[in-house]
Amino acid sequence: MSWLSKYKKLENDSPAVARLDRMAAACREVTGDTLSPEARDGILNAVRNAAPRHDSLPVLFTPTRRLLLTGALPLLLAGVLLLTLNDGMQPPAVGVGGAPTVRMSKEGDQVLLHIANGGRPHYVSRSTQADRFEPSSAVRVSDGVYAERLSDRAGLVFYRID
Numbered sequence: 001m002s003w004l005s006k007y008k009k010l011e012n013d014s015p016a017v018a019r020l021d022r023m024a025a026a027c028r029e030v031t032g033d034t035l036s037p038e039a040r041d042g043i044l045n046a047v048r049n050a051a052p053r054h055d056s057l058p059v060l061f062t063p064t065r066r067l068l069l070t071g072a073l074p075l076l077l078a079g080v081l082l083l084t085l086n087d088g089m090q091p092p093a094v095g096v097g098g099a100p101t102v103r104m105s106k107e108g109d110q111v112l113l114h115i116a117n118g119g120r121p122h123y124v125s126r127s128t129q130a131d132r133f134e135p136s137s138a139v140r141v142s143d144g145v146y147a148e149r150l151s152d153r154a155g156l157v158f159y160r161i162d
Contacts, residue, residue, distance in 0.1 A: 102161065113146040115161060122146075125160040133160045 035043075061069070103114040115122050123138040124146045139146065146159075 109150050111148050111150060111157075113141075113159060113161070115141055115144045115146065117144075123162045125162070127158050127160070128156065130158045133158075138162065 101116045103116075105112050105114070113124060122141040122144075124141055125133040125135070125138045126148065127133045141161075
């Protein structure tokens with residue numbers, strides 16, 4: 001862009017100024033249209049026919065679709081995330097195949113063990129140590145539900161189901 005920094009000064013009596021004056025005068029002399037309407041229509045039709053044809057493709061993301069996608073996609077992802085996390089919050093069932101399914105809950109000052117195994121009788125033993133269960137303290141489960149009051153202050157209790 002160095003050509004912009006070096007302006008040429010034209011002298012009023014130079015041939016370039018005289019030529020520029022003649023061209024300006026010629027432009028001012030034209031008063032009407034120089035082309036007939038038929039000639040203009042012919043030129044316009046020739047330009048239209050020479051232009052490349054563009055098949056219009058449908059727009060995939062119109063402004064409305066973009067707005068809906070921008071609003072709906074985060075809501076959909078949040079719903080999927082909540083459903084996934086909610087499934088992970090369910091307590092896992094103990095047992096595989098024919099083994100009993102055990103669900104534990106606390107209601108008030110009671111601990112409830114729900115044992116589902118087709119009505120078989122079960123015995124539940126309680127201990128504060130994981131490796132020591134007294135067989136004499138085992139309690140028979142009636143109707144698949146074992147209930148125990150939280151009377152002692154044991155921090156950690158283990159249950160064994162036979």
